[in-house]
Amino acid sequence: MIRLTAALLLSFIASGASAAPQPAPQDSRPAAQQPVAGGPEELRSKAQAGDATAQYLLGLNYEFGEGVPKDARQAVAWYRKAADQGHKEAQYFLALAYRRGQGVPRDFAEAAKWFRKSADQGYSEAQYFLGNAYATGEGVPRNDVEAVNWFRKAAVQKAASSSDPGVSLAQYNLGVAYTNGTGVKRDYGEAITWYRKAADAGNEDAQYNLALAYDLGRGVKQDFAQAIAWYRKAAAQNHPGAAYNLGVAYEKGNGVAADPAQAFAWYRKAAEKGYPEAEYNLGVAYAFGQGVAQDLKQALSWFDKAARHGNSAAMFNLGVVYAQGEGVPPDPVEAYKWLTLAAAAGDPEAAGARDQVGGSLNAAQLADGKKRAAAWTAAASASVAAKP
Numbered sequence: 001m002i003r004l005t006a007a008l009l010l011s012f013i014a015s016g017a018s019a020a021p022q023p024a025p026q027d028s029r030p031a032a033q034q035p036v037a038g039g040p041e042e043l044r045s046k047a048q049a050g051d052a053t054a055q056y057l058l059g060l061n062y063e064f065g066e067g068v069p070k071d072a073r074q075a076v077a078w079y080r081k082a083a084d085q086g087h088k089e090a091q092y093f094l095a096l097a098y099r100r101g102q103g104v105p106r107d108f109a110e111a112a113k114w115f116r117k118s119a120d121q122g123y124s125e126a127q128y129f130l131g132n133a134y135a136t137g138e139g140v141p142r143n144d145v146e147a148v149n150w151f152r153k154a155a156v157q158k159a160a161s162s163s164d165p166g167v168s169l170a171q172y173n174l175g176v177a178y179t180n181g182t183g184v185k186r187d188y189g190e191a192i193t194w195y196r197k198a199a200d201a202g203n204e205d206a207q208y209n210l211a212l213a214y215d216l217g218r219g220v221k222q223d224f225a226q227a228i229a230w231y232r233k234a235a236a237q238n239h240p241g242a243a244y245n246l247g248v249a250y251e252k253g254n255g256v257a258a259d260p261a262q263a264f265a266w267y268r269k270a271a272e273k274g275y276p277e278a279e280y281n282l283g284v285a286y287a288f289g290q291g292v293a294q295d296l297k298q299a300l301s302w303f304d305k306a307a308r309h310g311n312s313a314a315m316f317n318l319g320v321v322y323a324q325g326e327g328v329p330p331d332p333v334e335a336y337k338w339l340t341l342a343a344a345a346g347d348p349e350a351a352g353a354r355d356q357v358g359g360s361l362n363a364a365q366l367a368d369g370k371k372r373a374a375a376w377t378a379a380a381s382a383s384v385a386a387k388p
Contacts, residue, residue, distance in 0.1 A: 224255025296327025
């Protein structure tokens, strides 16, 4: 019989307990900026006459191809003219250009310099990015205390509009800092304060972490109903961890009535986003017919996906599947490969099962199994290295 667990414990991977800052916010025209009146020619005329706001807006036009052909170099040239005059939004977009290598060679130190100029003028997105730079050592020496300092400066501001994500991202990262004790003393209650602010602003990662806090009773009184409510908000924004934990909730009956079909549906949503634990639990559901018709081929397919994302339990189950021929022809060499990989990934039962299967193999088969495992590991490492 395949050794399967009905559901994993709540996962801390992804955004749940990560100390890494959030991805950069999307570019947007700051809503607070007042456009220069008139058409493109009047805008150009004012920009050429030295009007910093017109220079900045002309840079935006070239970056986004509004009224003129897209031209990253022209965008940078106009941003620089405005930035040299102290225009904070232009300084921010010039920093982004250096950070991304758009219109100029990528230069993180130069990006940090211009983020700082904009941040010193109180521009929240620049403050967020400068905090991000200190948190990662991108263009400046890594300094967690300075990262928190700049995140806090952005976090206490009021966002100019929904198109200004710097405030909510900084609030989220302050929550992460307090959760992990990075740059500040660990304080789960303070983390909740900042997660809630970011969650109310629509940040899905903060919504997920707030749900996780209610789920675990960490920094707040345990409340499964509140956890479910916040998981739903994050899942509605396609957060895979939230969808996965909703699946766990429906499987265990935490905060909702137990419902295997609903558990399966949420596991599928997370699995389709490549969430390894959800892929594994989807395999469990197909293997046992939980919330879906039993289908060992589908179970095998999802175990394979989870294994390729590093899930050791899925690797173990693949080893058992091939050893016992459940849904596939028996293949002890393939079983040995997967059990070897599961043992290397830390599965507590895999080494014993591997040795048991290995005892039935001849020398050539044993060598083949080891070769397959080594080849799989090399291919997986190469795939990770190739990702940007």
